[in-house]
Amino acid sequence: MINLVILGAGNVATHLAKAFSNAENVKLKQVYNHRPESLLSFKNFVPTTTDINQLEKADVYLIALKDDVISDVADQLKDNDALVLHTSGSVPLEALNRFKNHGVFYPVQTFSKKKEVNFREIPICLEANTAKNLEVLKELAAKISNKIYEIDSEQRKALHLAAVFVNNFTNHLYNLGAEICRKNEIPFDILKPLIRETVDKLESLTPQEAQTGPALRNDKQTISSHLEMLEPERQQLYKILTQSIQEFNGKKL
């Protein structure tokens, strides 16, 4: 049995708390947050506190807070033998090195409070300061996920960067597609099966094999007719992405 306390009440903390409260051989003892209103949704399934000096004794303290407050909150934890973890994609392991036992527990997913997720499918990237702590981390992660990876701090930083490309930037392109639809009175729903198929293809093809379109074909006529339809700032983005596709795939403009 692993005794666990979670620090944080945001999207990551919420989904982790729910997953761990339903897991076997883990006792989620408490959730901490300094704002009482943020704890309301936790009260029906786990004890909570707003006082960091009133934390329950536990084997693992999991800090699921924004990057810029991880150190501050860690500094307020009593120094003890427990394993102290953070969940950030971009904060290095060393940020917690005042603790004898420390590690990183990074779930690679975008969480919304409203939307349920199946944690068993979410990759969790682990790093720890000792082999023994890594074993504890693996045991903990296996209680909620089937997809566990050992990833060091440098790799994790790269992974977080890659996640920005495939999640944040991609979602922005959905925004720009939706904007074009709006301006032309086209329902955005027309594009959703295409968006879904673009992702489904990744199950059987690499993204390089799946690439299609006017940039790859170097279809100058379509490219220039597209540029004519765009406002200057969107034109620039279209050009840079087109160039990037051609350069990536070894085509010449």
Add this chain to the structure above:
Amino acid sequence: MINLVILGAGNVATHLAKAFSNAENVKLKQVYNHRPESLLSFKNFVPTTTDINQLEKADVYLIALKDDVISDVADQLKDNDALVLHTSGSVPLEALNRFKNHGVFYPVQTFSKKKEVNFREIPICLEANTAKNLEVLKELAAKISNKIYEIDSEQRKALHLAAVFVNNFTNHLYNLGAEICRKNEIPFDILKPLIRETVDKLESLTPQEAQTGPALRNDKQTISSHLEMLEPERQQLYKILTQSIQEFNGKKL
């Protein structure tokens, strides 16, 4: 019963021929292509020809060929009363106006020969030169899809542009994410659940509501640490996309 001949043997023609050969009250009479080897995969379910002067008589001729050969092939069709259609996102309706009855039958999807698709879920955008022809088009489209839209040539051009953003450009971002993974010995599979969730969110949120990440938060520290990790040409793309997110969402750099 609608008698149909398809001209073309590429990805779009292949999937349309399969869908129509299984549809009720449509008789797929023939598939034409000038290259005999392209017709091999059709021979087991539909008569084929490589001679455009040997086309069967039909109610509808569906030209599912590349944009730049649509006019050439159309010019070789005998002028008759049949309805002549093309399947292109970017070719205007008028490209077929030497035919008394003409229209556009544009399925909004990315097709791979190897990958099966469920045509009933694929949006088909229709346009015709008369109200009567539009009715025939609707009847034809309804035989294979549940998602039928009337879209004029200007809208279709805009839709094709939006499709480039959400499909071609998005897939390129998957490529760049995969490249970062490869360089850092991280399995790209770690990112797939995140990619899928980015799309799943569109079922319950608009892309604007779903936007997250360092650009939106204007998290300068993360942005500059990401830029440091990238090579110059990727840096430029990262910067432009970050600026575009901030400008789109009314944030200041």
